[in-house]
Amino acid sequence: MVANNGLTLDLATVGHLVGDVARASMLAALLEGRALTAGELAFCANISAQTASAHLAKLVDGGLLARASQGRHRYFRLASPTVGRMLESMAVVAATETPLRHRRTSRMDEKLQYARCCYDHLAGRLGVAIADAMVAQDLILLADDGGMVSDPGRRFLERFGIATASLEAQRRCFCRPCLDWTERRPHLAGALGAALLDRMFELGWIDRIKDSRALSVSAAGARGLSDRFGIGASGRASVQPSLAATG
Amino acid sequence: MVANNGLTLDLATVGHLVGDVARASMLAALLEGRALTAGELAFCANISAQTASAHLAKLVDGGLLARASQGRHRYFRLASPTVGRMLESMAVVAATETPLRHRRTSRMDEKLQYARCCYDHLAGRLGVAIADAMVAQDLILLADDGGMVSDPGRRFLERFGIATASLEAQRRCFCRPCLDWTERRPHLAGALGAALLDRMFELGWIDRIKDSRALSVSAAGARGLSDRFGIGASGRASVQPSLAATG
DNA sequence: CGAACGCTTCGTTCGCGGCCGAAGCATCGG
DNA sequence: CCGATGCTTCGGCCGCGAACGAAGCGTTCG
Numbered sequence: 001m002v003a004n005n006g007l008t009l010d011l012a013t014v015g016h017l018v019g020d021v022a023r024a025s026m027l028a029a030l031l032e033g034r035a036l037t038a039g040e041l042a043f044c045a046n047i048s049a050q051t052a053s054a055h056l057a058k059l060v061d062g063g064l065l066a067r068a069s070q071g072r073h074r075y076f077r078l079a080s081p082t083v084g085r086m087l088e089s090m091a092v093v094a095a096t097e098t099p100l101r102h103r104r105t106s107r108m109d110e111k112l113q114y115a116r117c118c119y120d121h122l123a124g125r126l127g128v129a130i131a132d133a134m135v136a137q138d139l140i141l142l143a144d145d146g147g148m149v150s151d152p153g154r155r156f157l158e159r160f161g162i163a164t165a166s167l168e169a170q171r172r173c174f175c176r177p178c179l180d181w182t183e184r185r186p187h188l189a190g191a192l193g194a195a196l197l198d199r200m201f202e203l204g205w206i207d208r209i210k211d212s213r214a215l216s217v218s219a220a221g222a223r224g225l226s227d228r229f230g231i232g233a234s235g236r237a238s239v240q241p242s243l244a245a246t247g
Numbered sequence: 248m249v250a251n252n253g254l255t256l257d258l259a260t261v262g263h264l265v266g267d268v269a270r271a272s273m274l275a276a277l278l279e280g281r282a283l284t285a286g287e288l289a290f291c292a293n294i295s296a297q298t299a300s301a302h303l304a305k306l307v308d309g310g311l312l313a314r315a316s317q318g319r320h321r322y323f324r325l326a327s328p329t330v331g332r333m334l335e336s337m338a339v340v341a342a343t344e345t346p347l348r349h350r351r352t353s354r355m356d357e358k359l360q361y362a363r364c365c366y367d368h369l370a371g372r373l374g375v376a377i378a379d380a381m382v383a384q385d386l387i388l389l390a391d392d393g394g395m396v397s398d399p400g401r402r403f404l405e406r407f408g409i410a411t412a413s414l415e416a417q418r419r420c421f422c423r424p425c426l427d428w429t430e431r432r433p434h435l436a437g438a439l440g441a442a443l444l445d446r447m448f449e450l451g452w453i454d455r456i457k458d459s460r461a462l463s464v465s466a467a468g469a470r471g472l473s474d475r476f477g478i479g480a481s482g483r484a485s486v487q488p489s490l491a492a493t494g
Numbered sequence: 495c496g497a498a499c500g501c502t503t504c505g506t507t508c509g510c511g512g513c514c515g516a517a518g519c520a521t522c523g524g
Numbered sequence: 525c526c527g528a529t530g531c532t533t534c535g536g537c538c539g540c541g542a543a544c545g546a547a548g549c550g551t552t553c554g
Contacts, residue, residue: 024256052501074502
Protein backbone atom coordinates (compact mmCIF):
# COMPACT_ATOMS: atom_id res chain seq x y z
CA MET A 1 0.00 0.00 0.00
CA VAL A 2 1.60 3.18 -1.17
CA ALA A 3 1.18 6.36 0.84
CA ASN A 4 1.54 9.81 -0.68
CA ASN A 5 3.64 9.43 -3.76
CA GLY A 6 4.58 13.00 -4.58
CA LEU A 7 2.44 13.67 -7.56
CA THR A 8 -0.63 13.28 -5.41
CA LEU A 9 0.13 16.67 -3.99
CA ASP A 10 0.34 18.25 -7.42
CA LEU A 11 -2.91 16.57 -8.37
CA ALA A 12 -4.56 18.26 -5.42
CA THR A 13 -2.93 21.57 -6.36
CA VAL A 14 -4.37 21.48 -9.86
CA GLY A 15 -7.75 20.42 -8.54
CA HIS A 16 -7.71 23.22 -6.01
CA LEU A 17 -7.00 25.76 -8.75
CA VAL A 18 -9.98 24.62 -10.80
CA GLY A 19 -12.11 24.02 -7.72
CA ASP A 20 -13.08 27.63 -7.21
CA VAL A 21 -16.19 28.94 -8.92
CA ALA A 22 -14.57 32.21 -9.95
CA ARG A 23 -11.47 30.53 -11.36
CA ALA A 24 -13.53 27.85 -13.07
CA SER A 25 -15.58 30.56 -14.78
CA MET A 26 -12.42 32.19 -16.08
CA LEU A 27 -11.00 28.90 -17.31
CA ALA A 28 -14.28 28.02 -18.99
CA ALA A 29 -14.31 31.39 -20.73
CA LEU A 30 -10.76 30.83 -21.95
CA LEU A 31 -11.63 27.35 -23.22
CA GLU A 32 -12.75 28.84 -26.51
CA GLY A 33 -9.08 29.50 -27.25
CA ARG A 34 -9.18 33.30 -27.40
CA ALA A 35 -7.02 35.37 -25.02
CA LEU A 36 -9.00 37.65 -22.70
CA THR A 37 -8.02 40.63 -20.55
CA ALA A 38 -8.08 40.58 -16.77
CA GLY A 39 -11.09 42.89 -16.80
CA GLU A 40 -13.08 40.70 -19.16
CA LEU A 41 -12.30 37.68 -17.01
CA ALA A 42 -13.36 39.52 -13.87
CA PHE A 43 -16.67 40.24 -15.58
CA CYS A 44 -17.06 36.60 -16.61
CA ALA A 45 -16.57 35.49 -13.04
CA ASN A 46 -18.75 38.21 -11.50
CA ILE A 47 -15.98 39.39 -9.19
CA SER A 48 -14.08 42.61 -8.58
CA ALA A 49 -10.91 43.47 -10.45
CA GLN A 50 -8.61 42.96 -7.48
CA THR A 51 -10.07 39.57 -6.66
CA ALA A 52 -9.69 38.54 -10.27
CA SER A 53 -6.10 39.69 -10.22
CA ALA A 54 -5.34 37.43 -7.28
CA HIS A 55 -7.03 34.47 -8.96
CA LEU A 56 -5.22 35.04 -12.25
CA ALA A 57 -1.88 35.26 -10.48
CA LYS A 58 -2.57 31.87 -8.91
CA LEU A 59 -3.59 30.33 -12.22
CA VAL A 60 -0.46 31.64 -13.93
CA ASP A 61 1.72 30.53 -11.06
CA GLY A 62 0.07 27.12 -11.17
CA GLY A 63 0.88 26.75 -14.84
CA LEU A 64 -2.69 26.74 -16.10
CA LEU A 65 -2.61 30.16 -17.75
CA ALA A 66 -0.10 32.21 -19.71
CA ARG A 67 0.04 35.98 -19.44
CA ALA A 68 0.93 38.48 -22.16
CA SER A 69 1.19 42.22 -21.52
CA GLN A 70 0.09 44.53 -24.29
CA GLY A 71 -0.17 48.24 -23.57
CA ARG A 72 -2.14 48.69 -20.40
CA HIS A 73 -3.95 45.42 -20.92
CA ARG A 74 -2.94 41.98 -19.67
CA TYR A 75 -4.10 39.17 -21.85
CA PHE A 76 -4.54 35.68 -20.43
CA ARG A 77 -4.91 32.41 -22.30
CA LEU A 78 -4.68 28.71 -21.46
CA ALA A 79 -1.03 27.79 -20.99
CA SER A 80 -1.23 24.84 -23.41
CA PRO A 81 -3.61 22.53 -25.27
CA THR A 82 -2.90 20.03 -22.49
CA VAL A 83 -4.69 22.31 -20.06
CA GLY A 84 -7.60 22.59 -22.48
CA ARG A 85 -7.88 18.83 -22.71
CA MET A 86 -7.76 18.54 -18.93
CA LEU A 87 -10.63 21.01 -18.55
CA GLU A 88 -12.57 19.15 -21.22
CA SER A 89 -12.15 15.85 -19.42
CA MET A 90 -13.24 17.45 -16.17
CA ALA A 91 -16.29 18.88 -17.92
CA VAL A 92 -17.11 15.41 -19.21
CA VAL A 93 -17.13 14.01 -15.70
CA ALA A 94 -19.12 16.97 -14.45
CA ALA A 95 -21.65 16.56 -17.26
CA THR A 96 -22.12 12.83 -16.87
CA GLU A 97 -22.68 13.35 -13.17
CA THR A 98 -25.14 16.23 -13.54
CA PRO A 99 -28.34 14.61 -14.88
CA LEU A 100 -30.37 17.50 -16.26
CA ARG A 101 -30.77 19.59 -13.13
CA HIS A 102 -31.00 23.15 -14.33
CA ARG A 103 -31.25 23.57 -18.07
CA ARG A 104 -30.66 27.27 -17.76
CA THR A 105 -29.16 27.53 -21.21
CA SER A 106 -32.00 29.90 -22.01
CA ARG A 107 -29.78 32.75 -20.90
CA MET A 108 -27.27 31.85 -23.59
CA ASP A 109 -27.48 33.46 -26.96
CA GLU A 110 -29.34 31.37 -29.53
CA LYS A 111 -26.51 31.96 -32.00
CA LEU A 112 -24.04 30.53 -29.52
CA GLN A 113 -26.21 27.48 -29.03
CA TYR A 114 -26.38 26.90 -32.74
CA ALA A 115 -22.73 27.24 -33.77
CA ARG A 116 -19.63 28.43 -31.97
CA CYS A 117 -15.97 27.60 -31.85
CA CYS A 118 -14.62 25.53 -29.01
CA TYR A 119 -10.88 26.04 -28.71
CA ASP A 120 -10.10 25.47 -32.41
CA HIS A 121 -13.02 23.47 -33.71
CA LEU A 122 -16.76 23.67 -34.25
CA ALA A 123 -19.22 23.22 -31.39
CA GLY A 124 -22.92 23.79 -30.70
CA ARG A 125 -25.88 22.04 -32.29
CA LEU A 126 -24.18 22.26 -35.66
CA GLY A 127 -20.95 20.70 -34.39
CA VAL A 128 -22.86 17.85 -32.78
CA ALA A 129 -24.97 17.38 -35.92
CA ILE A 130 -21.86 17.08 -38.09
CA ALA A 131 -20.37 14.52 -35.75
CA ASP A 132 -23.67 12.63 -35.69
CA ALA A 133 -23.97 12.66 -39.47
CA MET A 134 -20.43 11.42 -39.98
CA VAL A 135 -20.92 8.64 -37.44
CA ALA A 136 -24.26 7.66 -38.99
CA GLN A 137 -22.67 7.38 -42.43
CA ASP A 138 -19.76 5.34 -41.01
CA LEU A 139 -17.25 8.01 -42.00
CA ILE A 140 -15.89 8.14 -38.45
CA LEU A 141 -16.20 6.16 -35.24
CA LEU A 142 -16.30 7.99 -31.92
CA ALA A 143 -15.60 6.27 -28.62
CA ASP A 144 -15.44 7.89 -25.17
CA ASP A 145 -11.73 8.40 -25.27
CA GLY A 146 -10.80 8.60 -28.94
CA GLY A 147 -11.99 8.30 -32.48
CA MET A 148 -11.12 6.75 -35.81
CA VAL A 149 -11.67 7.63 -39.45
CA SER A 150 -12.80 4.85 -41.78
CA ASP A 151 -11.55 4.41 -45.34
CA PRO A 152 -14.78 5.83 -46.80
CA GLY A 153 -14.33 8.68 -44.31
CA ARG A 154 -10.84 9.35 -45.64
CA ARG A 155 -12.16 9.51 -49.19
CA PHE A 156 -15.01 11.78 -48.10
CA LEU A 157 -12.60 14.18 -46.41
CA GLU A 158 -10.24 14.23 -49.40
CA ARG A 159 -13.16 15.19 -51.62
CA PHE A 160 -14.05 17.88 -49.10
CA GLY A 161 -10.57 19.34 -49.46
CA ILE A 162 -8.84 17.99 -46.34
CA ALA A 163 -5.51 16.22 -46.79
CA THR A 164 -5.93 13.46 -44.25
CA ALA A 165 -2.45 12.04 -44.78
CA SER A 166 -0.69 15.22 -43.69
CA LEU A 167 -3.04 15.56 -40.72
CA GLU A 168 -2.26 12.09 -39.49
CA ALA A 169 1.44 12.87 -39.57
CA GLN A 170 0.89 15.73 -37.09
CA ARG A 171 1.93 15.19 -33.52
CA ARG A 172 -1.60 15.59 -32.24
CA CYS A 173 -4.62 13.34 -32.06
CA PHE A 174 -6.22 12.98 -35.47
CA CYS A 175 -9.78 12.40 -34.46
CA ARG A 176 -11.10 12.97 -30.96
CA PRO A 177 -14.51 13.54 -29.36
CA CYS A 178 -15.12 16.66 -27.27
CA LEU A 179 -18.20 16.95 -25.10
CA ASP A 180 -20.47 19.80 -26.11
CA TRP A 181 -21.45 21.85 -23.09
CA THR A 182 -24.87 22.85 -24.30
CA GLU A 183 -25.82 19.65 -26.10
CA ARG A 184 -24.06 17.30 -23.67
CA ARG A 185 -23.18 15.13 -26.63
CA PRO A 186 -19.83 14.80 -28.42
CA HIS A 187 -18.64 16.83 -31.36
CA LEU A 188 -15.43 16.52 -33.39
CA ALA A 189 -12.12 17.77 -31.98
CA GLY A 190 -8.47 16.98 -32.61
CA ALA A 191 -6.61 17.72 -35.83
CA LEU A 192 -9.65 16.67 -37.85
CA GLY A 193 -12.01 18.97 -35.96
CA ALA A 194 -9.66 21.89 -36.46
CA ALA A 195 -9.17 21.09 -40.15
CA LEU A 196 -12.92 20.91 -40.73
CA LEU A 197 -13.43 24.33 -39.16
CA ASP A 198 -10.56 25.80 -41.18
CA ARG A 199 -11.90 24.36 -44.38
CA MET A 200 -15.37 25.73 -43.72
CA PHE A 201 -13.87 29.19 -43.20
CA GLU A 202 -11.97 28.74 -46.46
CA LEU A 203 -15.09 27.75 -48.34
CA GLY A 204 -16.97 30.71 -46.92
CA TRP A 205 -19.50 28.41 -45.31
CA ILE A 206 -19.20 30.10 -41.92
CA ASP A 207 -17.92 33.38 -40.48
CA ARG A 208 -16.95 34.62 -37.06
CA ILE A 209 -19.41 36.97 -35.37
CA LYS A 210 -17.54 39.96 -33.97
CA ASP A 211 -16.67 39.93 -30.26
CA SER A 212 -18.17 36.52 -29.77
CA ARG A 213 -17.26 32.91 -30.26
CA ALA A 214 -20.52 32.45 -32.13
CA LEU A 215 -20.38 31.58 -35.82
CA SER A 216 -22.78 32.46 -38.61
CA VAL A 217 -23.63 30.13 -41.48
CA SER A 218 -23.73 31.67 -44.98
CA ALA A 219 -26.17 30.69 -47.71
CA ALA A 220 -23.39 28.69 -49.37
CA GLY A 221 -22.74 27.05 -46.02
CA ALA A 222 -26.35 26.03 -45.59
CA ARG A 223 -26.35 24.50 -49.08
CA GLY A 224 -23.06 22.73 -48.51
CA LEU A 225 -24.05 21.34 -45.13
CA SER A 226 -27.24 19.98 -46.63
CA ASP A 227 -25.59 18.53 -49.75
CA ARG A 228 -22.46 17.08 -48.19
CA PHE A 229 -23.55 16.19 -44.67
CA GLY A 230 -27.33 16.01 -44.97
CA ILE A 231 -27.85 18.62 -42.27
CA GLY A 232 -30.84 20.97 -42.38
CA ALA A 233 -31.05 24.56 -41.13
CA SER A 234 -32.19 23.41 -37.69
CA GLY A 235 -28.79 21.89 -37.08
CA ARG A 236 -30.22 18.41 -36.96
CA ALA A 237 -29.04 15.65 -39.23
CA SER A 238 -31.77 14.49 -41.55
CA VAL A 239 -29.89 11.32 -42.44
CA GLN A 240 -30.63 8.27 -40.34
CA PRO A 241 -31.91 10.14 -37.30
CA SER A 242 -32.34 6.85 -35.49
CA LEU A 243 -28.60 6.29 -35.49
CA ALA A 244 -27.87 9.94 -34.84
CA ALA A 245 -30.01 9.88 -31.72
CA THR A 246 -27.97 7.20 -29.93
CA GLY A 247 -25.86 8.27 -27.04
CA MET B 248 -19.08 37.79 -23.42
CA VAL B 249 -20.80 34.91 -21.68
CA ALA B 250 -21.17 34.95 -17.94
CA ASN B 251 -21.60 31.76 -15.90
CA ASN B 252 -23.00 29.14 -18.20
CA GLY B 253 -24.14 26.43 -15.83
CA LEU B 254 -21.52 23.81 -16.38
CA THR B 255 -18.91 26.17 -15.03
CA LEU B 256 -20.31 25.47 -11.62
CA ASP B 257 -20.00 21.75 -12.06
CA LEU B 258 -16.46 22.18 -13.31
CA ALA B 259 -15.63 23.93 -10.05
CA THR B 260 -17.40 21.19 -8.10
CA VAL B 261 -15.28 18.48 -9.68
CA GLY B 262 -12.13 20.53 -9.19
CA HIS B 263 -13.02 21.12 -5.58
CA LEU B 264 -13.43 17.40 -5.00
CA VAL B 265 -9.98 16.63 -6.37
CA GLY B 266 -8.46 19.78 -4.87
CA ASP B 267 -8.02 18.36 -1.41
CA VAL B 268 -4.81 16.55 -0.54
CA ALA B 269 -6.57 13.77 1.33
CA ARG B 270 -9.10 13.14 -1.43
CA ALA B 271 -6.44 13.39 -4.12
CA SER B 272 -4.41 10.74 -2.31
CA MET B 273 -7.39 8.43 -2.26
CA LEU B 274 -8.15 9.00 -5.94
CA ALA B 275 -4.52 8.43 -6.85
CA ALA B 276 -4.53 5.18 -4.91
CA LEU B 277 -7.65 4.05 -6.75
CA LEU B 278 -6.16 4.95 -10.12
CA GLU B 279 -4.55 1.52 -10.32
CA GLY B 280 -8.03 0.13 -10.92
CA ARG B 281 -8.36 -2.00 -7.79
CA ALA B 282 -11.18 -1.36 -5.32
CA LEU B 283 -10.01 -0.44 -1.81
CA THR B 284 -11.76 -0.37 1.57
CA ALA B 285 -12.46 2.82 3.47
CA GLY B 286 -9.81 1.90 6.02
CA GLU B 287 -7.13 1.33 3.41
CA LEU B 288 -7.95 4.66 1.81
CA ALA B 289 -7.80 6.40 5.18
CA PHE B 290 -4.31 4.96 5.62
CA CYS B 291 -3.28 6.10 2.13
CA ALA B 292 -4.38 9.62 2.91
CA ASN B 293 -2.92 9.69 6.44
CA ILE B 294 -6.20 10.68 8.02
CA SER B 295 -8.56 9.23 10.63
CA ALA B 296 -11.34 6.87 9.70
CA GLN B 297 -14.12 9.37 10.34
CA THR B 298 -12.47 12.04 8.22
CA ALA B 299 -11.97 9.53 5.44
CA SER B 300 -15.61 8.55 5.68
CA ALA B 301 -16.67 12.15 5.13
CA HIS B 302 -14.34 12.53 2.15
CA LEU B 303 -15.50 9.29 0.59
CA ALA B 304 -19.13 10.28 0.98
CA LYS B 305 -18.39 13.48 -0.91
CA LEU B 306 -16.55 11.65 -3.67
CA VAL B 307 -19.40 9.17 -4.10
CA ASP B 308 -21.97 11.93 -3.98
CA GLY B 309 -19.96 13.86 -6.55
CA GLY B 310 -19.95 10.89 -8.90
CA LEU B 311 -16.22 10.25 -8.82
CA LEU B 312 -16.37 7.01 -6.84
CA ALA B 313 -18.64 4.02 -6.67
CA ARG B 314 -19.28 2.16 -3.41
CA ALA B 315 -19.87 -1.54 -2.92
CA SER B 316 -20.69 -3.05 0.46
CA GLN B 317 -19.35 -6.48 1.20
CA GLY B 318 -19.75 -7.83 4.70
CA ARG B 319 -18.55 -5.19 7.11
CA HIS B 320 -16.24 -3.69 4.53
CA ARG B 321 -17.05 -0.92 2.09
CA TYR B 322 -15.14 -1.10 -1.13
CA PHE B 323 -14.57 2.02 -3.19
CA ARG B 324 -13.46 2.27 -6.81
CA LEU B 325 -13.43 4.94 -9.51
CA ALA B 326 -16.97 5.43 -10.78
CA SER B 327 -15.94 5.02 -14.43
CA PRO B 328 -12.98 4.98 -16.83
CA THR B 329 -13.95 8.55 -17.64
CA VAL B 330 -12.98 9.56 -14.13
CA GLY B 331 -9.68 7.73 -14.54
CA ARG B 332 -8.94 9.59 -17.73
CA MET B 333 -9.78 12.87 -16.06
CA LEU B 334 -7.36 12.17 -13.23
CA GLU B 335 -4.69 11.17 -15.75
CA SER B 336 -5.11 14.40 -17.67
CA MET B 337 -4.90 16.38 -14.44
CA ALA B 338 -1.74 14.49 -13.53
CA VAL B 339 -0.28 15.36 -16.91
CA VAL B 340 -0.83 19.07 -16.30
CA ALA B 341 0.51 18.73 -12.77
CA ALA B 342 3.60 16.90 -14.03
CA THR B 343 4.40 19.29 -16.86
CA GLU B 344 4.13 22.16 -14.41
CA THR B 345 6.27 20.56 -11.71
CA PRO B 346 9.82 20.61 -13.11
CA LEU B 347 11.74 18.12 -11.00
CA ARG B 348 11.29 19.61 -7.56
CA HIS B 349 11.36 16.70 -5.20
CA ARG B 350 12.37 13.40 -6.73
CA ARG B 351 11.34 11.58 -3.59
CA THR B 352 10.55 8.42 -5.47
CA SER B 353 13.24 6.78 -3.38
CA ARG B 354 10.59 5.89 -0.83
CA MET B 355 8.77 3.90 -3.47
CA ASP B 356 9.49 0.26 -3.84
CA GLU B 357 12.03 -0.56 -6.53
CA LYS B 358 9.69 -3.25 -7.87
CA LEU B 359 6.94 -0.68 -8.26
CA GLN B 360 9.25 1.63 -10.13
CA TYR B 361 10.22 -1.15 -12.50
CA ALA B 362 6.84 -2.58 -13.45
CA ARG B 363 3.34 -2.08 -12.12
CA CYS B 364 -0.16 -1.94 -13.47
CA CYS B 365 -1.84 1.40 -14.00
CA TYR B 366 -5.60 0.96 -14.17
CA ASP B 367 -5.56 -1.90 -16.69
CA HIS B 368 -2.24 -1.59 -18.47
CA LEU B 369 1.50 -1.75 -17.83
CA ALA B 370 3.38 1.17 -16.26
CA GLY B 371 6.77 1.86 -14.71
CA ARG B 372 10.17 1.78 -16.42
CA LEU B 373 9.14 -1.34 -18.31
CA GLY B 374 5.92 0.22 -19.58
CA VAL B 375 7.76 3.30 -20.76
CA ALA B 376 10.48 1.17 -22.37
CA ILE B 377 7.92 -0.83 -24.33
CA ALA B 378 6.26 2.34 -25.56
CA ASP B 379 9.67 3.78 -26.48
CA ALA B 380 10.71 0.64 -28.33
CA MET B 381 7.47 0.48 -30.30
CA VAL B 382 7.74 4.15 -31.24
CA ALA B 383 11.41 3.76 -32.21
CA GLN B 384 10.54 0.86 -34.51
CA ASP B 385 7.66 2.83 -36.06
CA LEU B 386 5.13 0.29 -34.83
CA ILE B 387 3.11 3.02 -33.16
CA LEU B 388 2.98 6.80 -33.11
CA LEU B 389 2.23 8.60 -29.85
CA ALA B 390 1.08 12.22 -29.72
CA ASP B 391 0.08 14.19 -26.65
CA ASP B 392 -3.59 13.43 -26.99
CA GLY B 393 -3.78 10.18 -28.89
CA GLY B 394 -1.90 7.50 -30.72
CA MET B 395 -1.93 5.42 -33.89
CA VAL B 396 -0.78 1.98 -34.91
CA SER B 397 1.09 1.65 -38.21
CA ASP B 398 0.60 -1.22 -40.64
CA PRO B 399 3.89 -2.86 -39.58
CA GLY B 400 2.66 -2.35 -36.00
CA ARG B 401 -0.54 -4.20 -36.79
CA ARG B 402 1.42 -7.11 -38.24
CA PHE B 403 3.75 -7.10 -35.22
CA LEU B 404 0.81 -7.26 -32.82
CA GLU B 405 -0.90 -10.03 -34.77
CA ARG B 406 2.29 -12.10 -34.54
CA PHE B 407 2.37 -11.34 -30.82
CA GLY B 408 -1.13 -12.79 -30.47
CA ILE B 409 -3.26 -9.67 -30.32
CA ALA B 410 -6.24 -9.45 -32.67
CA THR B 411 -6.03 -5.79 -33.60
CA ALA B 412 -9.17 -5.86 -35.74
CA SER B 413 -11.44 -6.85 -32.86
CA LEU B 414 -9.74 -4.29 -30.60
CA GLU B 415 -10.40 -1.47 -33.03
CA ALA B 416 -14.07 -2.36 -33.14
CA GLN B 417 -14.32 -1.76 -29.38
CA ARG B 418 -15.99 1.40 -28.20
CA ARG B 419 -12.84 2.63 -26.52
CA CYS B 420 -9.69 4.32 -27.72
CA PHE B 421 -7.43 1.82 -29.44
CA CYS B 422 -4.08 3.39 -28.71
CA ARG B 423 -3.56 6.15 -26.18
CA PRO B 424 -0.62 7.56 -24.22
CA CYS B 425 -0.77 7.70 -20.42
CA LEU B 426 1.76 9.69 -18.46
CA ASP B 427 3.89 7.57 -16.16
CA TRP B 428 4.03 9.09 -12.69
CA THR B 429 7.50 7.92 -11.84
CA GLU B 430 9.12 8.25 -15.25
CA ARG B 431 7.16 11.35 -16.30
CA ARG B 432 7.10 9.96 -19.81
CA PRO B 433 4.25 8.27 -21.67
CA HIS B 434 3.47 4.57 -21.72
CA LEU B 435 0.79 2.69 -23.63
CA ALA B 436 -2.85 2.84 -22.49
CA GLY B 437 -6.20 2.31 -24.20
CA ALA B 438 -7.46 -0.97 -25.60
CA LEU B 439 -3.99 -1.78 -26.92
CA GLY B 440 -2.30 -1.17 -23.56
CA ALA B 441 -4.82 -3.40 -21.82
CA ALA B 442 -4.48 -6.11 -24.48
CA LEU B 443 -0.68 -6.08 -24.21
CA LEU B 444 -0.85 -6.56 -20.45
CA ASP B 445 -3.42 -9.35 -20.80
CA ARG B 446 -1.32 -11.11 -23.40
CA MET B 447 1.79 -10.90 -21.24
CA PHE B 448 -0.13 -12.49 -18.37
CA GLU B 449 -1.31 -15.19 -20.79
CA LEU B 450 2.20 -15.88 -21.99
CA GLY B 451 3.43 -16.08 -18.41
CA TRP B 452 5.85 -13.22 -19.01
CA ILE B 453 4.71 -11.35 -15.91
CA ASP B 454 2.84 -12.04 -12.69
CA ARG B 455 1.09 -9.96 -10.08
CA ILE B 456 2.90 -9.54 -6.78
CA LYS B 457 0.50 -10.19 -3.91
CA ASP B 458 -1.09 -7.16 -2.21
CA SER B 459 0.63 -4.75 -4.52
CA ARG B 460 0.19 -3.34 -7.95
CA ALA B 461 3.80 -4.28 -8.67
CA LEU B 462 4.49 -6.92 -11.31
CA SER B 463 7.32 -9.45 -11.55
CA VAL B 464 8.92 -10.49 -14.82
CA SER B 465 9.57 -14.22 -15.31
CA ALA B 466 12.57 -15.72 -17.05
CA ALA B 467 10.41 -16.34 -20.11
CA GLY B 468 9.28 -12.73 -19.90
CA ALA B 469 12.83 -11.42 -19.84
CA ARG B 470 13.67 -13.51 -22.89
CA GLY B 471 10.54 -12.44 -24.72
CA LEU B 472 10.99 -8.76 -23.96
CA SER B 473 14.54 -8.95 -25.25
CA ASP B 474 13.68 -10.96 -28.37
CA ARG B 475 10.49 -9.22 -29.40
CA PHE B 476 10.94 -5.68 -28.11
CA GLY B 477 14.70 -5.40 -27.71
CA ILE B 478 14.40 -4.50 -24.04
CA GLY B 479 17.10 -5.52 -21.54
CA ALA B 480 16.68 -6.37 -17.86
CA SER B 481 17.25 -2.74 -16.85
CA GLY B 482 13.96 -1.81 -18.46
CA ARG B 483 15.69 0.32 -21.05
CA ALA B 484 15.29 -0.25 -24.76
CA SER B 485 18.53 -1.28 -26.40
CA VAL B 486 17.22 -0.51 -29.88
CA GLN B 487 17.83 2.97 -31.20
CA PRO B 488 18.27 4.62 -27.81
CA SER B 489 18.71 7.96 -29.57
CA LEU B 490 15.11 7.88 -30.73
CA ALA B 491 13.86 6.44 -27.50
CA ALA B 492 15.40 9.32 -25.57
CA THR B 493 13.35 12.04 -27.24
CA GLY B 494 10.61 13.71 -25.27
C1' DC C 495 1.40 67.55 -17.29
C1' DG C 496 -2.80 65.79 -15.20
C1' DA C 497 -6.76 62.94 -15.54
C1' DA C 498 -8.69 58.57 -16.78
C1' DC C 499 -8.06 53.81 -17.18
C1' DG C 500 -6.36 48.97 -16.28
C1' DC C 501 -4.35 46.23 -13.21
C1' DT C 502 -1.89 44.93 -8.84
C1' DT C 503 -0.69 45.02 -3.79
C1' DC C 504 -1.93 45.47 1.04
C1' DG C 505 -4.76 44.80 4.99
C1' DT C 506 -8.82 43.08 6.99
C1' DT C 507 -12.93 40.50 7.53
C1' DC C 508 -15.35 36.31 7.57
C1' DG C 509 -17.38 31.99 6.18
C1' DC C 510 -16.63 27.44 4.31
C1' DG C 511 -14.75 23.17 5.04
C1' DG C 512 -11.28 19.89 6.97
C1' DC C 513 -10.06 17.82 11.30
C1' DC C 514 -10.66 14.86 15.36
C1' DG C 515 -13.09 12.99 19.87
C1' DA C 516 -16.96 10.68 21.16
C1' DA C 517 -20.82 8.14 20.33
C1' DG C 518 -23.86 5.30 17.28
C1' DC C 519 -24.82 1.44 13.81
C1' DA C 520 -23.86 -2.53 11.35
C1' DT C 521 -21.36 -7.16 10.81
C1' DC C 522 -18.59 -11.01 12.23
C1' DG C 523 -16.58 -14.35 15.59
C1' DG C 524 -16.84 -16.97 19.76
C1' DC D 525 -25.22 -12.71 23.65
C1' DC D 526 -20.86 -10.25 24.12
C1' DG D 527 -16.91 -8.13 22.47
C1' DA D 528 -14.19 -6.85 18.46
C1' DT D 529 -13.96 -4.72 14.11
C1' DG D 530 -15.18 -1.49 10.30
C1' DC D 531 -17.49 2.37 9.17
C1' DT D 532 -20.63 6.45 9.84
C1' DT D 533 -22.81 10.44 12.31
C1' DC D 534 -22.61 14.33 15.46
C1' DG D 535 -20.56 18.34 17.55
C1' DG D 536 -17.20 21.73 18.08
C1' DC D 537 -12.69 23.72 17.00
C1' DC D 538 -9.76 26.13 13.92
C1' DG D 539 -7.25 27.57 9.86
C1' DC D 540 -7.08 28.51 4.98
C1' DG D 541 -8.37 31.32 1.46
C1' DA D 542 -11.87 34.22 -1.06
C1' DA D 543 -13.87 38.63 -0.82
C1' DC D 544 -13.63 43.76 -1.02
C1' DG D 545 -11.96 48.80 0.27
C1' DA D 546 -8.23 51.55 -0.25
C1' DA D 547 -4.05 52.77 -2.06
C1' DG D 548 -0.12 52.21 -5.43
C1' DC D 549 1.95 51.58 -10.10
C1' DG D 550 2.16 51.72 -15.14
C1' DT D 551 -0.05 53.19 -19.60
C1' DT D 552 -2.66 56.12 -22.64
C1' DC D 553 -4.96 59.79 -23.71
C1' DG D 554 -6.25 65.14 -24.14
